[in-house]
Amino acid sequence: MERTPLISARDLTRRWGSGDSAQLGVDQVDLSIGHGELVAITGPSGSGKSTLGALIAGIDQPTSGSLVVDGERIDQMRNDALARWRGRTVGIVFQDFHLLPTLTAVENVELALKLSGTKIGRRERLHRSAQMLCAVGLGQKTKRLPSQLSGGEQQRVAVARAIVTRPKLIVADEPTGSLDRAAGEQIAALLTREAHDGTTVVMITHDEAIADGADRRIGMVDGRVTMHTASGVDLLLAPLVQPGAHPTDAPAALAGSGAR
Numbered sequence: 001m002e003r004t005p006l007i008s009a010r011d012l013t014r015r016w017g018s019g020d021s022a023q024l025g026v027d028q029v030d031l032s033i034g035h036g037e038l039v040a041i042t043g044p045s046g047s048g049k050s051t052l053g054a055l056i057a058g059i060d061q062p063t064s065g066s067l068v069v070d071g072e073r074i075d076q077m078r079n080d081a082l083a084r085w086r087g088r089t090v091g092i093v094f095q096d097f098h099l100l101p102t103l104t105a106v107e108n109v110e111l112a113l114k115l116s117g118t119k120i121g122r123r124e125r126l127h128r129s130a131q132m133l134c135a136v137g138l139g140q141k142t143k144r145l146p147s148q149l150s151g152g153e154q155q156r157v158a159v160a161r162a163i164v165t166r167p168k169l170i171v172a173d174e175p176t177g178s179l180d181r182a183a184g185e186q187i188a189a190l191l192t193r194e195a196h197d198g199t200t201v202v203m204i205t206h207d208e209a210i211a212d213g214a215d216r217r218i219g220m221v222d223g224r225v226t227m228h229t230a231s232g233v234d235l236l237l238a239p240l241v242q243p244g245a246h247p248t249d250a251p252a253a254l255a256g257s258g259a260r
């Protein structure tokens with residue numbers, strides 16, 4: 001069965017400023033990511049990975065181009081509508097965690113459930129949040145404040161917060177960046193399981209082993225997508241996508257294969 005795209009970007013561009021001083025983050029990117037696909041975005045520092053992730057997660061908006069995520073055009077959505085869309089659609093793991101310093105680990109996770117509009121009471125929200133913290137190996141530290149946790153532990157709280165709402169999409173910026181190998185593999189396994197359960201996972205990573213475990217790797221250089229790697233086969237984008245064609249027109253291997 002053909003995998004329908006959850007994310008469809010066309011000519012997506014994000015720049016700051018204009019003229020000679022313009023900074024280009026993402027440059028005319030065409031991209032299609034399927035439901036339940038686990039995608040790793042890789043590339044050198046400054047190549048636009050975080051910028052692309054922020055656009056896909058709806059925490060930033062493009063200068064031009066179109067971006068449809070879960071059936072909605074989010075590229076020109078108003079801020080209030082975009083915030084509501086994020087709450088019901090996406091779990092985000094920020095590079096620098098963004099935990100609220102005055103809330104405990106379990107309260108940080110619970111807040112995400114509350115903001116997602118889930119119709120469950122606080123007691124059940126706290127129960128689910130504690131379970132999620134157990135899943136990331138923090139069952140003994142649910143009542144700690146972020147300042148009482150190591151960087152790696154804070155990162156795991158951030159992952160638990162992104163997953164607990166069972167969103168359609170998880171965008172994770174270096175979700176294993178502060179972790180040792182064993183903890184990193186545990187988090188990668190958790191995100192992979194979410195993808196197997198139907199969540200689309202877009203993971204920005206420098207970790208080669210974790211990128212290799214994804215369904216597809218998207219390589220970026222200078223704000224452009226230069227390469228897709230699926231099933232261990234390198235596919236150079238340029239010869240496969242004809243000028244003017246959308247990535248969804250490209251061969252199935254490029255767009256991902258089969259719905260989950």
Ligand SMILES: Nc1ncnc2c1ncn2[C@@H]1O[C@H](COP(=O)(O)OP(=O)(O)OP(=O)(O)O)[C@@H](O)[C@H]1O
Pocket residue numbers: 016023024025026043044045046047048049050051052
């Ligand atoms: N707010 C901003 N204003 C101006 N330029 C920006 C802004 N944010 C990012 N950029 C520029 O956009 C380009 C892409 O940055 P981005 O953070 O997306 O790269 P990255 O691939 O995620 O890098 P890293 O691996 O170091 O995190 C860089 O040249 C960066 O300087």
